[in-house]
Amino acid sequence: MEEVAESSTDFLDFLGPDTSATVFTMLHDPADLARASAVSRSWRTFVIANQFSKMQCLRVCPEVSTFARVEVSSSSGGKDHDVAGPSARAEDERLSRDHMVYMHLAHGLLAPCSDARNCITRCIGASSTDNFPEETIENTLEPIDRVEMRPSYWSSGGQRDPAAPEWLIYRLQADLCLVDEVKVQPFKAFFQYGDPIYSAKCIRFKMGYPTSPLEPETLVCDENEGQLIDDSNYVWTYTSPEFPMLQENVLQSFKLPHPVLCIGGVVKVELLGRVQKQAMDGLYYICVSHVQIVGNPVSQELEVAPHGKRVVMNYYPDPRRCSVARSDSSGDVGRSKWHGFASRFWHSGRARGIGGLNQGLLSRLFGAPLQFRGEDDVSDEEGELL
Incomplete structure (x- = not known):
């Protein structure tokens, strides 16, 4: 009887909230x-109350x-608002909703993905354009600098001040995109004497959101x-550090x-500083033939x-709104390993100072594969991850 009672003991009760939180983090x-x-x-x-998914x-x-x-949108299109009534119940509802949405976000941020792509979908505008619409x-959305035997590039207006900046603003495929790098190709004016390359001196990137919805007619x-x-x-x-740009057509x-x-x-995309004058008017220009913002929605x-x-952040759990396709990982890549977690815990500095009864309980916890018991209140999002 004692062995049965001991085997059904909840480790959270013995470890206490602080040690338990250390394990879960x-x-x-x-x-x-x-x-x-x-x-x-x-x-x-315990997981929901401590917001580990948000962490x-x-x-x-x-x-x-x-x-x-x-916020979570219901199938009818409305928002699931906090329930009315006692504050404790309303807080539980909020935490449960946050947990579900952040679990979905964490899966998107941390799931293995090898199909990084150009995420640009529309051009919002440029700080200046020398000859519009040519x-x-x-x-800059074209991958080559000649289309139908004609040069394809964006050109800024001319400036006497070589420090005058320019910028290009783009709309990505989704409201939330994980961006890893940006690629930019300066334009080589092959139709001008000497084939000058109108690059910028440095480049910097900013990411964010519009203060009001972007209407198609404003793009x-x-x-x-x-x-x-x-x-x-x-x-x-987000604002990136400045990167030096080479005066090369690559x-x-x-x-x-x-x-x-x-x-x-x-x-x-902020283009900082100018390096090339145009011979015919003596003004500095920046010209770009192609831009890619590489990452994943x-x-x-x-x-x-x-x-x-x-x-x-609004979550629309409508099955008709398909998730962004991701390539499936093969073999053991990205696969969750309980023993790997146990090893990380024991070899980390966080395991130090946990002694006595708690050490024994942790040894029992990590000494055998974790056994799961079904619960009716597991969310659909968590069910996909299990």
Whole structure:
């Protein structure tokens, strides 16, 4: 009888909240967290109350702190608002909703993905254009600098000051995209004497969201140069360091220090400094033939909306809104391993100082594969990860 009673003991009760939190924060894979929350009702409550799914997202992308709150849209199109009644119940509802949405986001951020792509879908506008529409920003979407025997490039207006900046603004495929690098190719004017290359001196990138919805009529088209080029139309949540640009007619790669979550789906390419004068007028220009913003859309079920200086993340769990396709990993790549987690825990500095009874309990916990008991309250999102 004593052995039966001991085997049914909840480790959270013996470890206490602090040691238990230390263990759970070592779970870096959303599948591990989903499995742990499925062990029992008390484990699930502990995971939700401590917002471990949000911690996973913040660990990978600090930009997640921009979210003021999350909302879930019902199948009818309405929002699932906080329930009325006692504050404790309303808080439980909010935490449970946040957990579900951040689990979905964490899966999108951390799932193995090898099909990085150019995420640009539309051109919003350029700071200036010398000859519109012949030298429009839309030409930078072409992968080559000659289309139908004609040069294809964007050109800024001419400036006497070589320090005058220019910028190009693009709309990405989704409101949330994980961006890894940006590629830019300066234009070589093969039709001018000496084949000058109108590159910038340095380049920098900003990512963020518009302060109001982007209407199609405000974007670049054959009749419109774009109306939303001023910074007052956006809130930038990330600014990259400056990168030097070579005066070469090649697709130059600018790798970001770490993958960045672009919240809002807008990227500004800042071209800082000019190096090439045009012989015929003595003015400095910047010309670009091609731009790529390389990364992956996180999910088509997640959208953002401005909320003051922050944003609200909206989740649309409608099966008709398909998730962004991701390549399946093969073999053991990206597969969650409980023994791998146990090894990371014991070899980390966080395991130090845990002694006595807690050491014995942790040894028993990690000494055998984790056994899961089905729970009715496991969310669909967690079910996909298990």
